[in-house]
Amino acid sequence: MRIVVAVKQVPDTAEVRIDEERGTLIREGVPSILNPFDEYALEEAMKWRDELGGTVTVITMGPPQAEAVLREAVSMGADEAVLLSDRAFAGADTWATSHTLAKAVEKIGDVDIVMTGKQAIDGDTAQTGPSIAASLDWPQVTFVGSVRELNGDSMVAERYVEGGCEVIRSSLPVVITVLKDANTPRLPSLRGKMKSRKIEIPVWGREDLDLPESEVGLDGSPTRVVKITTPESTSNGEIHHGEPEDLAKLLVDSLLGSEVF
Amino acid sequence: MASIEVRKDTCVGCGICVPACPFGAITMEDSLAVISDECTLCGACESSCSFGAIIIRTGEAGGTEIDQYSGILVLAEQRDGIIDHSTLELLGEARRLAEADGSSVSVILLTEKAGNRPAELISCGADTVYLAEDTQLKHFRTEPFSKITERLITEKKPAVVLAAATTTGRDLMPRIAKNLNTGLTADCTELSIDTESGGLLQTRPAFGGNILATIVCSDTRPQMATVRPRVMKAMDPDETRTGAIEKIELQPDDLASRTEVLEFKPLDEGEVDITEAEVIVAGGRGLKAPENFDILHELANLLDGSIGASRAAIDAGWVSYPHQVGQTGKTVQPKTYIACGISGAVQHRVGMQSADLILAVNKDETAPIFEFCDVGFVGDLFEIIPFVIKEIKRRRK
Ligand SMILES: Cc1cc2nc3c(=O)[nH]c(=O)nc-3n(C[C@H](O)[C@H](O)[C@H](O)COP(=O)(O)OP(=O)(O)OC[C@H]3O[C@@H](n4cnc5c(N)ncnc54)[C@H](O)[C@@H]3O)c2cc1C
Numbered sequence: 001m002r003i004v005v006a007v008k009q010v011p012d013t014a015e016v017r018i019d020e021e022r023g024t025l026i027r028e029g030v031p032s033i034l035n036p037f038d039e040y041a042l043e044e045a046m047k048w049r050d051e052l053g054g055t056v057t058v059i060t061m062g063p064p065q066a067e068a069v070l071r072e073a074v075s076m077g078a079d080e081a082v083l084l085s086d087r088a089f090a091g092a093d094t095w096a097t098s099h100t101l102a103k104a105v106e107k108i109g110d111v112d113i114v115m116t117g118k119q120a121i122d123g124d125t126a127q128t129g130p131s132i133a134a135s136l137d138w139p140q141v142t143f144v145g146s147v148r149e150l151n152g153d154s155m156v157a158e159r160y161v162e163g164g165c166e167v168i169r170s171s172l173p174v175v176i177t178v179l180k181d182a183n184t185p186r187l188p189s190l191r192g193k194m195k196s197r198k199i200e201i202p203v204w205g206r207e208d209l210d211l212p213e214s215e216v217g218l219d220g221s222p223t224r225v226v227k228i229t230t231p232e233s234t235s236n237g238e239i240h241h242g243e244p245e246d247l248a249k250l251l252v253d254s255l256l257g258s259e260v261f
Numbered sequence: 262m263a264s265i266e267v268r269k270d271t272c273v274g275c276g277i278c279v280p281a282c283p284f285g286a287i288t289m290e291d292s293l294a295v296i297s298d299e300c301t302l303c304g305a306c307e308s309s310c311s312f313g314a315i316i317i318r319t320g321e322a323g324g325t326e327i328d329q330y331s332g333i334l335v336l337a338e339q340r341d342g343i344i345d346h347s348t349l350e351l352l353g354e355a356r357r358l359a360e361a362d363g364s365s366v367s368v369i370l371l372t373e374k375a376g377n378r379p380a381e382l383i384s385c386g387a388d389t390v391y392l393a394e395d396t397q398l399k400h401f402r403t404e405p406f407s408k409i410t411e412r413l414i415t416e417k418k419p420a421v422v423l424a425a426a427t428t429t430g431r432d433l434m435p436r437i438a439k440n441l442n443t444g445l446t447a448d449c450t451e452l453s454i455d456t457e458s459g460g461l462l463q464t465r466p467a468f469g470g471n472i473l474a475t476i477v478c479s480d481t482r483p484q485m486a487t488v489r490p491r492v493m494k495a496m497d498p499d500e501t502r503t504g505a506i507e508k509i510e511l512q513p514d515d516l517a518s519r520t521e522v523l524e525f526k527p528l529d530e531g532e533v534d535i536t537e538a539e540v541i542v543a544g545g546r547g548l549k550a551p552e553n554f555d556i557l558h559e560l561a562n563l564l565d566g567s568i569g570a571s572r573a574a575i576d577a578g579w580v581s582y583p584h585q586v587g588q589t590g591k592t593v594q595p596k597t598y599i600a601c602g603i604s605g606a607v608q609h610r611v612g613m614q615s616a617d618l619i620l621a622v623n624k625d626e627t628a629p630i631f632e633f634c635d636v637g638f639v640g641d642l643f644e645i646i647p648f649v650i651k652e653i654k655r656r657r658k
């Protein structure tokens with residue numbers, strides 16, 4: 001079984017602060033982390049590799065320093081890693097990102113499953129996984145809570161949707177996007193940490209992937225951010241202090257005004 | 262290749278672009294804007310500069326003939342023959358956008374049996390309903406739905422395509438957008454038409470709700486967006502509205518699929534989907550122990566509501582994950598949200614800020630939740646909530 005997991009380096013949004021006066025993000029000193037959702041995708045991949053044998057390859061597209069998340073994934077147990085990095089990749093939206101990632105999957109070759117996290121916490125789009133599937137013309141199963149069965153030519157997975165869960169069978173190869181509660185990601189092992197320090201990580205650029213300039217980075221991106229604002233604070237609420245019993249009465253008063261009482 | 266350039270002769274050194282950059286990539290040196298490697302070519306500075314001194318070159322524009330595209334297409338969602346409310350919201354929003362430039366609103370419905378659903382869609386804002394009926398369209402499956410929709414888009418050339426940001430919309434739309442080589446914006450909370458270009462301005466929260474980004478798709482068509490449910494308003498059904506129903510001819514391999522739904526397991530009874538709840542009573546770390554959720558359950562039952570929780574309460578194992586509200590949990594929009602012992606971190610806020618009424622009980626008056634709730638109560642929840650329960654019972658008598 002050959003599984004590729006696409007992982008992303010993201011700023012820790014819990015640490016992102018807003019400069020209220022200027023209305024911009026303060027990125028200085030904000031640590032970069034492995035996108036939390038991707039840990040679950042990685043664990044799901046490694047779980048099945050441990051059971052069936054094979055390799056787990058992690059890939060990421062990003063600036064040179066994004067290599068750090070690949071090393072982190074190797075320390076957790078991934079077998080191989082590839083960094084997709086090129087100045088020409090900058091400014092990519094989900095179209096160009098998935099296009100580039102899909103090319104890398106083709107170059108790796110003989111891949112049975114591509115796994116991504118459900119979404120990245122910086123963009124929150126959840127679009128990359130299905131777009132990779134479209135680029136490769138593979139089937140896709142999104143919002144996967146767990147992979148129930150896997151063998152040489154098919155997979156059964158649970159897909160969580162509004163109001164319930166679909167049990168879906170798909171032929172291989174397939175792209176899946178993995179939810180947060182799929183499993184409990186393992187911690188880095190000592191062996192993994194040693195391996196992560198030594199492993200050679202190849203870097204593939206635009207030409208290695210045989211992609212024209214018009215299909216990567218900003219040039220290959222149909223969408224563009226034109227404005228960024230901070231959400232207006234809706235702070236004109238009333239705040240009450242006082243004895244618990246009085247506060248409770250006021251609380252019930254506010255419920256009375258709504259339709260729910 | 263794409264590049265960014267500051268025109269030295271035009272830049273007056275006003276510095277307006279420095280705060281406009283969300284990545285802090287611009288500094289002023291000798292009264293000239295200098296752009297560092299942090300730049301992602303997002304374009305925020307380009308539009309902030311009143312002197313046209315910052316230029317982003319994007320290479321060749323796409324090949325789509327934009328003028329040929331017009332109107333708005335909505336992808337309808339149904340389960341067991343019932344149209345999802347999010348579809349009606351999209352129609353309401355599409356109608357509002359269409360009024361702006363006098364274009365038309367169409368909707369595609371793929372279902373087992375349509376019954377009088379097309380009439381319902383028309384009364385809620387559609388001018389044309391494109392309809393395909395087949396027993397194999399009873400359940401959503403990615404491949405048939407994307408194939409049929411892609412063909413319709415290629416034929417009808419709508420300028421805008423909208424779907425709800427549900428698990429269905431978020432599965433289907435990226436596949437379609439990639440195949441049609443056009444842009445897609447996820448989970449929008451605001452749409453409008455740019456009066457200058459006629460393009461669609463798509464606004465969505467990003468970075469865990471820390472910022473709102475407005476996104477355009479200027480060179481390719483259609484402009485595609487998924488829209489967060491329960492944000493847009495459906496119109497009141499107007500039975501006198503008229504519209505056309507057009508059948509989609511299915512082709513032999515339209516229904517082929519490499520995935521197959523073996524089974525649908527509905528949520529266990531009592532395990533309600535909190536995204537559907539009208540009242541949510543939510544608890545956080547302030548609850549201190551799992552058994553303390555009992556008083557929240559009692560309050561929720563009185564109000565016919567459901568239980569929500571912050572990630573801290575989930576991580577502690579007090580409540581199960583389906584109840585988590587926030588960035589890595591669910592986005593809810595109940596009529597009333599009562600937050601108890603929740604500090605109101607931004608990752609929690611993005612999941613519940615569009616509730617109609619937010620009430621907060623917290624003993625720390627500096628808790629961020631008091632900055633955005635509608636009515637806040639500073640005090641100990643273990644003292645206040647039991648009185649609330651008593652008071653509701655008393656007044657109901
Ligand atoms: C990538 C990422 C994703 C995240 N996603 C989510 C998400 O989806 N949802 C989410 O909720 N969080 C999420 N978080 C976590 C978030 O940052 C906060 O840590 C979390 O929401 C805090 O939960 P809390 O408010 O219950 O706990 P705390 O912040 O510890 O707040 C507890 C509050 O209870 C009050 N309190 C204590 N005792 C009492 C009492 N007796 N009476 C009244 N008040 C009392 C305290 O004053 C305090 O304000 C995420 C974080 C990250 C980094």
Ligand SMILES: Nc1ncnc2c1ncn2[C@@H]1O[C@H](COP(=O)(O)O)[C@@H](O)[C@H]1O
Nearest residue numbers: 006007061116117119120125126127128
């Ligand atoms: N630049 C990237 N490199 C590798 N994987 C990515 C990248 N961007 C997104 N992904 C993957 O796609 C998932 C969804 O991301 P997004 O569509 O940005 O929400 C992430 O959880 C990753 O698994």
